[in-house]
Amino acid sequence: MEIVMGNVDLYWEIPYVSENAKLLYARAIASPENAWVPYYNFKALPIHEDWGLDSWWNNLYKVHPFRAGIVKLDPNVYYDWHIDTDRGVGVNLLLNPCKSYCLFNKDFKRGKSLDQGNVTGSFVELQYKPNTYYLVNTQVAHTVYNFDTTRYLLTVDFEEYKDKLTYNQLLKESLEARWWEK
Ligand SMILES: [Fe+2]
Numbered sequence: 001m002e003i004v005m006g007n008v009d010l011y012w013e014i015p016y017v018s019e020n021a022k023l024l025y026a027r028a029i030a031s032p033e034n035a036w037v038p039y040y041n042f043k044a045l046p047i048h049e050d051w052g053l054d055s056w057w058n059n060l061y062k063v064h065p066f067r068a069g070i071v072k073l074d075p076n077v078y079y080d081w082h083i084d085t086d087r088g089v090g091v092n093l094l095l096n097p098c099k100s101y102c103l104f105n106k107d108f109k110r111g112k113s114l115d116q117g118n119v120t121g122s123f124v125e126l127q128y129k130p131n132t133y134y135l136v137n138t139q140v141a142h143t144v145y146n147f148d149t150t151r152y153l154l155t156v157d158f159e160e161y162k163d164k165l166t167y168n169q170l171l172k173e174s175l176e177a178r179w180w181e182k
Contacts, residue, residue: 010104010140011126012171014133016180018093020054021131021154025095027051028070028152041079042071047154054133059179060091064165066156070095073146073153081108084138088162089170092136093154094128099147102126108141135174137167 001015028045036043047053047068057068073079084090103123111118126134136142139162144151158165 007104007124007126008171009106010124010137012135012174013129014091014135014174014180016054016056016133018054018131018133020052021093021095023052024070024093024154025152028072028095036072039069039071040085042073044069044071054180056180056182059177059182063173063177063179064158064160064170066091066158068154068156071153071155073100073144073151075146075148075150077146079144081105081110081141081143083141084162086161087138087157088160088165089158089167090136090138091133091156092128093133094130095152095154096149097130098149098151100151101145102128102142103144104137104140104142106140133180135167135171138162139167 001017003015004013024047031045036045038044047070053068060066103125105121105123108121109118126136128134
């Protein structure tokens with residue numbers, strides 16, 4: 001597969017087609033409401049070991065252990081501009097087609113109030129392709145707007161916090177190790 005390096009300071013598309021997105025989506029929508037737990041303003045469904053993640057995740061896990069979960073955003077909900085508190089990097093896979101926008105802004109500054117602050121700015125969109133994993137730089141301000149369908153996203157929380165594992169480090173290691181090819 002072609003390696004795409006556009007906007008690589010914000011996100012990177014892993015050149016691999018996931019075989020598990022459909023199955024994980026089926027697990028997500030079949031899970032009862034009480035299986036979902038609060039997680040940084042999302043609702044999250046912890047992944048069970050027997051749910052069969054793509055096999056390359058084992059290779060990643062050996063080097064950088066993580067917990068994986070599916071996060072959901074309800075229809076017509078946004079997740080405001082923020083920088084992740086703990087994670088330096090995420091690995092994301094969108095599980096269902098839905099109209100939603102994931103945007104990054106490297107220069108984001110929050111004003112003290114609307115009339116004092118930066119109420120406009122420029123952004124770069126991460127357009128999730130189906131069945132495609134992305135490394136995402138969670139230390140650049142980002143936001144998500146979700147429209148009329150519940151949005152399900154597989155994501156990971158590395159045991160190493162942002163001071164131990166950065167986006168640039170994981171990107172470099174990924175390009176060297178190419179876990180998905182093994
Ligand atoms: Fe985030």
